[in-house]
Amino acid sequence: MNYLKLILTAILISAITISGYSQSEKDGRIKSEDLQKIKSLIKSNSETRALINAISNNEIKKLAVNRENAGKVNHFFSNKVETKGITNQESTGRCWLFTGLNTLRPIIISKLKLKEFEFSENYSFFWDQFEKSNLFLEGIISTREKANDDRTVDWFFKGPINDGGQWTTFSGIIKKYGVVPKLAMPETFQSKKTSWMSRMIKRKLREDGVRLREMYKNGKDLNEIRETKIEMLSDIYKILVFTLGEPPTEFKWQYENTDKEISEEKTYTPKQFYDEFIGVNLDEYVMFMNDPTRPFYKLYEVEFDRNLIEGYNWKYINLPADDIKKFAKESLINNEAMYFSCDVGKQLNTDNGTLDLNNYNYNDLFGVTFGMTKAERIQTHESGSSHGMALSGVNIDKDGNIDKWLLENSWGAKSGNKGYLTMTDKWFDEYMFRLVINKKYIDKKTLKILKQEPTLLPPWDPMFAPEK
Secondary structure, eight states, X not given: OHHHHHXXXXXXXXXXXXXXXXXXXHHTSOOHXXXXXXXXXXXXXXXXXXXXXXXXXXXXXXXXXXXXXXXXXXXXXXXXXXXXXXXXXXXXXXXXXXXXXXXXXXXXXXXXXXXXXXXXXXXXXXXXXXXXXXXXXXXXXXXXXXXXXXXXXXXXXXXXXXXXXXXXXXXHHHHHHOOOBGGGSOOOHHHHBOHHHXXXXXXXXXXXXXXXXXXXXXXXXXXXXXXXXXXXXXXXHHHHHHHHOOOOSSEEEOOBBTTOOBOOOEEEOHHHHHHHHTOOOGGGEEXXXXXTTSOSXXXXXXXXOSSOTTSOOEEEEEOOHHHHXXXXXXXXXXXXXXXXXXXXXXXXXXXXXXXXXXXXXXXHHHTOOOOOOHHHHHHTTSXXXXXXXXXXXXXXXXXXXXXXXXXXXXXXXXXXXXXXXEEEHHHHHHHEEEEEEEGGGSOHHHHGGGXXXXXXXXXXXXXXXXXX
């Protein structure tokens, strides 16, 4: 009897394999009666025909503009960190770098009473790309015993390098290499359009990674492998110099302030320049995340999320949005901007420079409901952190309530409201993800979370794609 069952089971499995799908899958196919029911639910009338004509022939976002919301959000703020000039990351993924430098820019402008000032993003980007190349090659060396199809090995080769990042990559580079004014290392064509440079570096790194793995298979010792790695990095350095220029080890600089006083010209190293004119201890900052898919009041660490091999992985405290807002408010009251990242494309009106849940009404346009929660959007890859900006203002009414926040963007002065975006407080709740705040504005109870053993998350976690 058991033998007969075995034969029948084998015949059934064979039939499923031959047919290409199971009975359950057959039951899920769209039958003619299903299609008729689906069609019957769409009303055929003049309103439907008008919508078909409008939507099929026009940009959906423009059709969904909510006219009832026009003019309801203004750009006045009770507390604003003053700076001068708007930066432009051009056709690159360097928003994280511009954001980090833009949080420091008001310090030197205020200290020296400058008419304007901008750091050299190109200088910091050069070292970021060079250090990320070393991190990749060291990652290949550390996984040399693993198979080619190991997930970590595959992750390294899939993205050897990128021009995205976040706070950890910013702070790591600044602490090691300092900063320089923009005039000391200006932008180049390639720094403003990084795609081809990045493509060449990735191609070379992948080739080098294969070679390092072959060296291990052929019995080469670790010292010889690392000596070869240094030779490989010299090729990467050459590509970076050819595309971005060579970073200065020292430079001359002088300035004119708003009183029309011209300073003495002095020579600085990049680290001396940072220490003298900025002097902020970047280790005193804490990154927060608002991720409702994971437990709050916990510490997390993302593996390999850094650019320096000797640096620190990205660690963050997961907190409810209201807790994060409380600390952010204190920072802005004390005139300190913050590194902020969000899902910028959601409900963004670039014409008036607002991030508002009521900017667009897709529900009424299509007659369907788009109603996922923030947690559901994260879990289904519908939302995640995509862009970094400097949080530089907050509007607090006479009762102490917050209704909007100000973001200094890096898309140029012609984008948004003269380069800025005004974000409503409700939008903050739904699409803010990361915020970096100085420890002096954080309560002791929250700071104690930093002493927890962090939960280690894999580098391919979908929530942790680099910001661009």
